[in-house]
Amino acid sequence: MAAEAAPLQGYDRKTASYQAKVSAYGQLSGAVGVFQSALSSLNSATAFKGLSTTVGNKDVLGASASSKAVAGNYRINVSQLAQAQTLMTSGMASKTSSIGLGGSTTLFFQFGSASGSFGLQGTGLSSSMLTSGLSNGSLSINGTAIATSSSTNSASALATAINDKSGTTGVTASVANIFSTFGDVATDAGGSYSLKVGNTVIATQGAGVAAGAGVTAASLDADLANSGGATATALAAAGITFTGSAAAGTLEFRSASGASVAITETATGVTGGAKTATGAANAGASYTSASSVTLAAANGNPITIAGTNPAAAGLTAGTGGSVLGGGFTQDASQPSGSVVIDSSNNTLQGVADAINKASLGVTATIVSDGSSNPYHLVLTSNKTGENASMKISLSGDGSNPPDAALQSLLGYDPGSSQSMQQTTAAQDTKLTVNGIAVSSHSNTVSEAIQGVSMTVNQVGSSTLNVARDTGSVKTNLQAFVKAYNDLSGALKKLTAYDPETKKAGALQGDPAAQSMISQLRRMLGGQITGLSGGLTNLGQVGITFGKDGTLSLDDAKLNKAMDSNFGDIAGLFTAIGKATDPNVNFVSSTAKTKPGTFDLNITNLASQGSLTSAAAVGGSTTISANTVWAVTLNDTTPSNAKNIANVTIPAGTYTADQLAKIVQSSINGSSAFSSNGTSVAASIDSNGKLVLSSSKYGSTSNIALADVSGSTVSSIFGGATPVVGTDVAGTLGGKAVVGSGQTLTGADGSDAEGLKIEVTGGALGDRGTVGFSQGYAYQLNNLATSFLGTGGLLTSVTEGLNNSIKDVAKQRDAFSAKLDDIEKRYRAQFNALDVTLSKMQSTQAYLTQQLAAISKNG
Incomplete structure (x- = not known):
């Protein structure tokens, strides 16, 4: 059987040979995988066009540069950080008690820029102050005492005292002064001019008087200074005094009672006068010379008034403030949104929950201050920047007005009623770059420097250096050269013959391995076609083959290529x-x-899907209360419900531009569309028509409007027909x-x-x-994928070898089974011979006995 089993050694030798090749291809696959990983850093254009940034003061800012950046040195000075606006309601005794009568009321949130200043408007100064001044200690602002004395006996003097401490209080004071400019009055042939303080006429000019020949700042001052004159006497009789002068721009009238003084300027055919330069037309106006100060907070935060007698300064003790002389301009790029408050959620907690659930771009929280009415609803915009100020308007259901209690609690309009108090103002990041003023709505500042993004952390100064990231390019190319050499070394070891050990590599003469070597060298030795730059082969960046088949990188050539053709290197590899x-x-x-x-x-x-009004939009358009339109945006065939949403358009009277903004922001505020990443843009075209278009391009871009309630679509767009977009x-x-x-x-x-x-x-x-x-990296990556991927060279060869191992195993098993049969036959033959031999031995013994008996008897 040992002789019969000799062929098994041949099967074992075949299996060992195949397994050795499988192992070798496994090593080779690993080397190709490492090589492919090294290509990943070279297979992106940004890897060759990036720039590095070095920040001098990392506490102030961080920075990163894209491929569009330009090398340079910059000095950054940050003076203000962006912040979000916060509004707070007045206090309530309970956060779960009902507010109002429970009628349906819609809160509508708009976002934009608020004009005006945030502060306090003082009332008339007390008569005692005008007479005796303001004693020291009477007034403090934001915890800082304002130095006052007997000479602080006018609004101007009080403003000066307050402004002396603005560095610590953050508050500035101003006085309404109509005579900040007074131009020489001129009247034409039919003109006339009259200036009246209270009921006293202090200056007149008839027709045909040239500038400088009649009423001037100097003549006005001279007339007022004449204590025995008719003007001064009439003012004194009316209890009106003055300080300053028209020539200096500081003239201020005040009443003995501390009240403001009305000033009327009547002008026909006149140039010059109050607040009017010499030669500039003046149609006349009514003014107020206030005996009061206006406080403005630089950071938009509430102002705290205290002291022993702030009332004498026309101010009330406590903390507060509002937007003064303000207005609101909506930012159409920011979505608007609405939420309904009714009997199911008309509590402070219910309102907060409803606002948060509606995802309006506002976060609502409830804060308790520990007072008798401790609970305040606090609303904070989710975005920073001056263009993220809030306007909150309320409307009722149908023709019904909004709930009065909700209106008095939540209404907020920077240009009108402000039921809520601003506790933090919306503001931009402000900085200078090499002395050039820059602002940003967030603390991430992009494109102030081309291709550079800065993240501002705090107020302060820092340097910023932007330079070509040649170090990363060199590192990536060094990694590429090493990875190729490692792969080449693995191939060489597996295919070579070692004369010292007289052993051949597992893949010596293997056609698949030889094909890999040939393809790699042919690809690296060729040129890149389709490039428009000055680099077309690896040798031009210092990568060359040595006599032993390995790659090397010449730093000098690489540095020269980066200096002269940095922008073209990417094309060699990607x-x-x-x-x-x-x-x-x-x-x-x-x-x-x-x-x-x-x-x-x-x-x-x-093109984009659009809807254009049939006629020009008027200068004033009124949207009625409870206006809701069904908006269909970028719908498919068949129609999909997720592309349709009911959108509320807030009630109001709008100019054409305002109408476009409110329609755009209202539609974009729909969560149904924002969750799909779809939006619209609205504008007024050159013909005055309202154009509403999808932000998407192509044949799947479309938009349509339908009536639900309130103002109809046709009242704005007429009988306009939507236009579907087209593909390029x-x-x-x-x-x-x-x-x-x-x-x-x-x-x-x-x-x-x-x-x-x-x-x-x-x-x-x-x-x-x-x-x-x-480029080379792109082609080599595809080649490596063709080696390793499904159906790839290495995969196919390895699968073939594993199949061969399985076939040999089957052949060996079959032969082993055959050996079992042979052994059984041999054993059967042996047993038969053994029986025959035993019988013959028995016969021999019998014959021996018989022969012995015969011989004995004979």
Whole structure:
């Protein structure tokens, strides 16, 4: 049987040989995987175009640079950080008690910029102050005592005292002064001029008087200074005194009672006068010379008034403030939103929960201050910046007014009624870059320096250096060279013969391994086609083959290439597309895209779905209460409910521009659309018509409006018909392309297959060319994938070897089974022979006995 089993050794030798190759290919696959990983850092254009940033003071800011940045040195000075606006309601005894009568009331939130200043408007100064001044200690602002004395006996003097402490209080004071400018009065042939303080006329000028020949700042001051004159006597009789002078721009009238003084300027055919420069037209006006101060908080925070007698200064003890002389301009780019408050949620907690659930861009919380009415609803905008100030309006259901209690608690309009108190003002980040003023709505400042993004952390100064990131390029190329050499070394070891040990590598003479070596060297030794720059091969950046087949990197050549052709290095390694037309951008490619230059011709530009009003929008448009439209945006066939939403348009009277803003922000505030990433833009075109368009381009871009309640769609848009968007269309290299929105993709089977470009504008017809090249890293990555991927060379060979091992195992098992049969036959034969031999031995013994007996008897 040992002789019969000798062929088993052959099967074992075959199995060992196949397993050795499987192991060798496993090592080779690992080396290819490492090589492919090293290519990842070279297969992105940004790896070669990036810049590094060095920040002098990291406590002040951090920075990063994109490929669009330009090297340079910058000095950054941050003077203010962006912050979000916070509003607070007055206090309530309970957060769960009902507010109002429970009628349906809609809260509508708008976001934009508030004008005016935040502060306090003082009342008339007390008569005792005007007579005896303000004793020291009478007034403190934000915890700082204001130094006053007997000479603090006018609004101007009080403002000066307050402003002396503005560095610590953050509060400035001003006085309404109509004579900040007084131009020489001139009257034409039919003109006349009169200036009246209270009921006293202090200056007049008849027709045909030239500037400088009649009423001037100097003549006005002289007349007032004449204590025995008619003007001074009449003012004294009326209890009106004055300080300052018209010439100095400080003239201020005041009443003995501390009240403000009315001033009337009547002018016909007049130039010059109060608040009017010499030669400038003056139609006359009514003014107030106030015996009071106006306080403004620089940071928009509430002002705390205290002291022993703040009332004498026309101020009330306590903390407060509001927007003075303000207005509100909506930012159409910020979505608006609404929430309904009714009997189911008309508590402080219910309102907070409803606002938070509605995702309006506002966070609602309830704060308790520990007082007898401790609970305050606090609303904070989710965005920072001056353009994120809130306006909160309320409307009732149908023709019903909003709930009065909710209105008095929650209404807030910077230009009108302010039921809520601002506790933190919306403000921008403010900084200078090399002395140039820059502002940002957030603490992330982008594009103040081209291609650089800065994150501002605190007020202060820092330097910023932006430089080419040549170090990363060199590191990536060194890693590439090492990874290739490691792969080449692995291939060499597995395919070589060692004369000293007289042993061959597991893959010596293996055709798959030889094919890999051949393909890698051929690819690295070739040139890149389709490039428009000055670099086309690895040798130009210092990467060359040595006699032993390994790669080496010459630092001097690389540095020279980076100095002279830094922007072209990326094309050597990555897949890059570049269009000659500035309105055409390369997006992506596939492994099937062939290098080359393709002529581009555009036959149709992409458009957006839109709805344009049939007629020009009037200068004033009124939207009635409870106006709701059903908006369909970018719907499909068949229709999808997620593309349709009911949108509330807040009631009000709007100019054309305001109407466009409110419609845009209202639709974009719908969570149904924002969750889908869809939005609209509204504008007034050159014909005065309202244009509402989807932000999406292409044949799936559409928009439609339908009535639900309130003002009808037709009252704004007339009988206008929606227009569906179209896809861009054209050819690449004379071949058809697939258009979708603003993108064109090369069709299957063409050289430009998978090449995707974006056409953002321009004209129809020939649009230049689109060049595409595949760099070394891109090609090598595809080659490595062809080795390792499903159906790849290494995968296929390894699968074949494993199948061969299985076949040999089957052959060995079959032969082993055959050996069992042979052994059984041999044993059967042996047993039969043994029986026969036993019988023969028995016969022999018998015959021996018989012969012995015969011999004995004979």
